[in-house]
Amino acid sequence: MAVASTEKDGIKHTEDGHLNNSCSNPGLISPDKEDVSRLLTVPFSGRIRGGMRPGKKIIVMGIVDIEPESFDISLTCGRGTEEEPPADVSLELCARFADRQFLRRARVSGRWGEEEASIPYFPFIQDQPFRIEIHCEHQRFRVFVDGHQLFDFYHRVASLPAIDTIRIRGSLQITKLG
Structure with a gap:
């Protein structure tokens, strides 16, 4: 099934505006090959x-x-x-290649908090695939890259259901989302 996308504010949006994360489809979104470049164009914005x-x-x-x-x-x-950006950003992950940092921070009520920077290693390699998993727990996000837990990020935004959008931009191609 093809899903149309539109562009507004310089960001690609899917027609239904949603990421599929239902129990009936526990895997990743995998659109038809012809639709991949259209649906997963960076910058990307989609609903959770x-x-x-x-x-x-x-x-x-x-x-x-x-x-x-x-x-x-x-x-x-x-x-x-x-x-x-929205007044509340519950988690922003920033991969910076020049200084090999994977930063994270939050924005609450329009104010950015302190960046967290410590990681055991920089997991990204130019021109190579990666898989990031962001697990939501009661008190924190647990972030994995290529199956290895990299760090925890404790919630700053109190209402988890209000976290309803994922935004992706920068030096990458998205192959799958789920």
Whole structure:
């Protein structure tokens, strides 16, 4: 089934605006090959059906660009615009290749909090595939890259169901989302 996409605010949106994370389809979204480039174009913005809750996970699979600078993956409360992010960003993951950092931070009531930077290793390699899993637990997000737990990020946004949008931008190609 083909799903149309539209572009507004410089971000691609699917027609239904949702990521599929239902129990009936526990795997990743896997659109027809012809639709992949249209649906998963970076920058990307999509809805998280039902918002976040403990036990839910988001999976982002992709390939790092050949000459990457950085990429960001954000879980937000609402879509916002490219210039003005939503007032609440529950988790922003920032891969910075020049200094080999994988930063994370949150924005609550319009104010960015302190960045967390410590990681045991930098997991991304130019022109190579990766798989990021963001597991939502009661008190934190647990982030895995290629099956290895990299860090925990404790919730700053109190209402997990309000976290309803994923935004992805930067030096990567998205191959699957779920």
